[in-house]
Amino acid sequence: MSDEPERLTMWCAGEEWCPITATATLVGKKWHPVIVHRLLVNGPLGFNALKEEVDGISSKVLSDSLDDLGEKRLVNREIVNDKPVRVEYSLTATGESLEPVILAMRDWGMEYVSPAEDPDSATV
Template identity: 35%
Template sequence: MGNPEIYECEIEKSLRIIGGKWSFLVIRELFFHGTKRFTELKSAIHGISSKSLTETLRHLEENQVVIRSIHATVPPTVEYRLTAKGEAFSGILLEMKKWVRDWA
């Protein structure tokens, strides 16, 4: 397995890419409801602050899970959608939903 001090398992890598709890909810919204603007995401995710949403979206964009598109309107329209990498995470979301149905 290598040196335990530098070994990072796939789950740890996944969590580093995805980020915290808000990331799961952002991905959920974009997967089940499609492209959304910042205010739409904020309204859909109960309890998230603007600061947390901004940080989460930046993290997901840096990790190529989300694409941010800016449209030349006044004021500019910014939309977020999943990349192929983000869409590939959908199976995990569906399994999480199944797990809750079975065990919660």
């Protein structure tokens, strides 16, 4: 087995900014970094436990996000029990390698973002 990290195949024009675009494509959806963060903090979780950890996400959006993260090889889906069916989600090695990116996003947000008292006054 190689010590090289798994490489994800993505379109890139070879410009200096392409790695930024590729990373943003992987974690750029609203809930993706939150899901990755919750799995980093808690380890493997079942669907309902993960939904509780990602407050405010609907079951459909969580399911779609997990499918997308699975297709991008960032999250594993493992059936741990057949009757009743129980599925557990965990990060792949590639998903775990996002830890410094996710923590940097968290740290930046803690430094520069504050909650809006009135939703209409929010800048984003």
